[in-house]
Amino acid sequence: MDTAIWWVRRDLRLGDNQALAEALLRARHILPVFVLDPQVVASPWAGEKRLGFLFAALRSLEADLHSRGSYLVLRRGKPEQVLAGLIQETGAERIFAEADHSPYARHRDEQVARSLPLSLVDGLTVNPPHAVLKPDGAPYTVFTPFSRAWRSLPFPGRPLEAPREIPAPAGIPGENIPDAPKHGLADMFPTSEAVRRLERFSKEKIFQYAESRNRMDLDGTSALSPYLRFGILSARQAAWAAQEAEFFAPDPTSRQGVETWLNELIWREFYIAILYHFPNVRMESFRAELRNIPWRNDPAEFEAWKEGRTGYPVVDAAMRQLSQTGWMHNRARMIAASFLVKDLLIDWRWGEKHFMQHLLDGDPAANNGGWQWTAGTGTDAAPYFRVFNPVLQGRKFDPLGVYVKHYVPELANVPDEYVHEPWKMSIEQQRQFRCMIGVDYPAPIVEHVVARARALDAYKVKEKV
């Protein structure tokens, strides 16, 4: 065919892009298109920070396209209308796009495919949801068997090189990419750094990952999630890097690091598959018997949690890291989520939505899976009696309070032994370390021991159902 549209969605990359490769194989001219749906942009789930990151990534993609003799057409509107218009203008015979398995995306793509020639190509995951099934064809609902099945599939081949040239049809007008807000958040995750960061991580930190990933005060995680969220890196590029690292791993500890990181990639695909097979998890608990937990849902406590003034330093640091940077350490996510759901007894869906509004990497599948795991309502959930103790977690994974003090400067002068429980300082100490509890830094809004017992009691609903 002469012309095809490459419809860009969650694959903002030229390297290892199977949809783009397929389009190039089949057509002489490719028109790269991004459709900005005003309804999606206005949705409370969209998240301003993530939009800013998206626009920065689009700008970078545009630059990459320019260097290959192409360009990016951005249009606003309903995808089916925009694409129909572009087919008229260009005479394109087919639209190629990377398959996206979320409920919203599937609905959107069905709408488009109803009237337009759309080809979906895998690439969002290493193994798409329909490829990892039990022998009887049913989906897995427990991670470990899922991961065994995932690993038993052929390992992905070498990622595709970015095409050197992408011939484009001439002169199709588009709009300018909107300016990213000036909060500078995208600067922390520059698009141009994505591949380099993956390479660096998979040559160094990945070997200590099994241990260091839990430390909030260390830079031990890969911090690649925003890139994977928008397909600036492909899952296959990540898995390939892990496979190479495994080959070079010098000892069992290093191999364990690689395995642990690969497992995280599999977790991502597990939750993508769960949301694909069980789209109702978006609205309700996966486990039916835990749909009637008597939440307290106190609005003032919810505000305190969001703003990082619960009086528990680790929780507050986590929440401030989120609002300030659009990213949160995974260990911190669990601690903050556990505190909201268990200590405050606030519906996990409130937390899920708040995270979606602030996370650069906010993804409906992973975010939902994580929240339901913490709440104990999901597939493969943590036992209900597993309630994180914010003080113990802090001591264990931020032993000197470095993480806490970075985001909660009120505690800057507090000695290590009190940094995770500053309310235990005497009045004299509070004065000495210039941190008056209730004045400079809030007193705990709940007493953990009491809140824990309250949560365990509330979770007994399942016995009544």
Added chain:
DNA sequence: TTTTGAGTTGTTCGA
């Protein structure tokens, strides 16, 4: 069909 082993990330209590 039945049986069996296992299940991301914790905390608390008592010896």
Added chain:
DNA sequence: GTCGAACAACTCAAA
């Protein structure tokens, strides 16, 4: 301070 058990059964996956 350290260690093991209890926390609660239940469901899933696989033999």
